[in-house]
Amino acid sequence: MPAQSHPRGPSVAFDGVGKRYAGDVRAVDGVTLTIAGGEFVALVGASGSGKSTLLKMVNRLHKPGEGRVSIDGEPVDSVPVHLLRRRIGYVFQNIGLFPHMPVGENVALPLRLRGERYDEARVAELLDLVELPRALAARMPDALSGGQRQRVGVARALAAEPKLILMDEPFGALDPLTRDTLGRAVRKLHDRLGLTTIMVTHDMAEALLLADRILVMAAGEIVADASPHDMLTGKGGAVADTLVAVPREQAHLLSRLERGE
């Protein structure tokens, strides 16, 4: 599964994947689906629906109780876990920058794990990619704003040029404006670098605006699987309709306000 061989990102397949927690709670229940290479997929659902658990089975932060996850047809447990993770970009809500390293070292860490020396030019390139000033490389993470930190998180995830990016509520803790700009930036990177992106979010509007395909999860199962357009036009099924109703209603109200009605 060498990333370089793909002009676009790899495909990801879930085959009868399930996981059960103590007390017989089913976190994920018999999920079978394939995400095509190059897709930007949003995984939407209420908290506790199992969407994060499903996502983290791809980079083995969670282990499925049954079934199998594979990337480009190769089971994820066929390689040592640290090697698997080095080929997958991972961005999550709490960011997890290393507080004892300057921003530049944080960004370059995946390269260091590959045995490369610190490369100032490469770090500058990565900071450009996420639209951060290069001067930030020398700062410590605690001197950055929340939005800047998550941009650093994205830059770190992209450093080793992975073709598959997993994002777990990546913009959950950011203010709406930062959220919107960062969302657009990520989508732009997805297109420019030809990635496969799976993003977990509880915000249907965000999912509709960024993704090519939306998967809705409830009680561990996929209850809807449709493009944003189909979702908005009622082809996603009952659960999807309820979820879509809120942003659609808000959008209508906003445009009415705008028209002065």
Add this chain to the structure above:
Amino acid sequence: MNQAFARVPDLLAQHILLSAAALLLGLAIALPLTIWSARRPAVARLTLGFASLIQTIPALALLALFYPLLLLLSGLMGGGIPALGFLPSLLALALYALLPILRNGVTGLTHIDPAVIEAADGVGMTARQRLWMVEAPLVVPVLMAGIRTAAVWTIGAATLATTVGQPCLGDLIFAGLQTQNWTLVIAGCVASAALALIVDALLGLAERGLRHRRKGQVRAALALLALGIAVALWPVLPTSGADKRVVVGAKGFGEQYILARMIGHRLEKAGYTVAYREGLGSAVVFGALASDDIDVYVDYSGTIWTNQMGRTETPPRETIVKGVGQWAMARHGVRLIGALGFENSYAFAMRGADAKRRGITTLADLAPQSRQMNLASDLEFLERPEWAAVKRAYPLNFKSAQAYAPSFMYHAIESGKADVISAFSSDGRISKLGLTVLGDPRHAIPGYDAILMVSPRRADDTRFVAALRPLVGHIPVDAMRRANYMVDRDDAQKKSADTAARWLEKQTGLSP
């Protein structure tokens, strides 16, 4: 005053080496345990529980426990493990240093932001990379705070290593306490407190440097510490002529300090380099001699007869001395050179007026009245077989029995806090305080001739033995009493043990 501080540099060097070695050993044990404990809560409960348990044992007791433990181990291994001195001190203090390091380390590791750990896993670090690149740098400042606490504890507790025969600043404190030489006590306290403060300040500097990622500051602080250890190591490095170095042992009271100096003076004159190991407990000192940790000391025949040999009968004094000599050579290769000429027996004593009023002259008279009286003893007596033998012979039943350091025992009877004391017959304070010594008509207490004992290593060293032989039979009890009183009094005429030894040498014609 100057004399007290003259001994500080040497003992300070020993103190630094012992503390540093114990702290480093403690670290070496604590660090892997810390990592293991942080990964598994069950292990953490076990290790932290064990370390806390160790902490509840008084440091003095922990040191003392290592003596029989190492003795047993040495026996199982066929000898060769020193049970006294550096090794037991090192082990006990290292165990003592575990808790603060372990506790801070485990707390630090388990309180790292979970997001940071998730990120470390997410970018594909192996467990080892996560430890070195992320966890270690984040936990080091917290760990350093623990190391700092451990260092201060270790330096303080190391003063107790004196009791197992390891030279350290405690030598000054213990010797000062026994002879009421407060200058010595202060010299020991000031030196060890200053050492603790300096080490704490340097480690604090390193800790702050780590917190604020100032590498230069950390390096400077650690370099100063390393320099201190190196300087302390300098005089201790083995020098040539090791077989000319001898160690004179002494138990923890004035008479022993004086006799040790007399022995030392004679050996110095014979060309030996002499070191003193003072304040050793009665039980420990014979073991130290038998294992060549010390080369010579003065014991009392009855002590070995009852304690080491476990005998309960009390034959005439000469028989006991002879019996002890034969037993010591046969069982331990220890040579008894001879008796010094005086006896220092356990002697029950009362205030003179009090004894007259109650009509008590012997232990037999004391027994029926003992219910209304308080006993003060030295620190060991109540645990010794002699006390059991006395109680078997006389139905004594005191209102209370309290153990004191010898000087304080005399204060207790002087002030009326105690009515009877387990005095020493060669003690100058008996006559000075006007005490009446009670007779022992049933011969429960054996003879206590002062005897010169030599280690197996020196038993056949003719020059060594010849240097000491003139002491045999040359010290009468009167002279010993007066010398003892020079050291044991606590007024302006108080003299150092060395001065008293020189006086006694003149008095007995051992030196011109």
